[in-house]
Amino acid sequence: MMKIIVVKDSEQGGKEACKIFKEVLADNGTVFGLATGSTPLTTYRNLVKDDIDFSNAISVNLDEYVGIKPDNPQSYQYFMNEYLFKYKPFKHSYLPQGDAPDSKKEVERYDKVIAENPIDLQLLGIGRNGHIGFNEPGSDFNLKTHKVALSPSTIKANARFFKNEEDVPRYAYSMGIGSIMKSKKIILEAFGAQKAHAVAAMIEGPVSADCPASVLQKHNDVIVIVDEEAAAELKKR
């Protein structure tokens, strides 16, 4: 079941998401699946301001660029430290390791982490092409952690964080859709007009690998938090 919350702006969206984090923690949830990108920033800002305490909780991130060291400012590990972990430390925080020497082993290691830490609440953003994590259009819905080749549109969209488009890594490790769907509860956030098409396809389109996020229609507890602009192409509100 998808519950849709339309908010005024991303600030309000972050507040709503923060409330849900608190409810899940109060309800003995211990494992939080986290995301990067610009979308979750207001959520992290609200969590940082809040008195929420993650020191007995576990975090498991969705993805990481391949070939980037954890202390590289472009890495998702660095992003998480910077915006959340340094203010709100978890008992353990797991991310795929971008510079792992053996990708096959890294994928196996990360699947084991997810198997041992079933996710109570997963936070997701959505790519302009409907990707979740780095599960690009065409991805198999049953996949667990895997190494993905990023699509040209994702490389372009993420180039804004790098000096040149050529610097954007071509591969990433990503939790698979199979793993994401096992999360007990999911929040998907989308803000801004550039997400409107993907949001409509996710909620009102067919469940199809063309829009990986559409698989969430099959999950029984998804909360979609969108601002007015991202909700603009929805027929039913």
Ligand SMILES: N[C@@H]1[C@@H](O)[C@H](O)[C@@H](COP(=O)(O)O)O[C@@H]1O
């Ligand atoms: N791998 C991330 C996703 O997890 C994120 O949801 C998406 C949207 O990014 P943003 O929130 O910056 O729009 O793209 C990135 O490629």
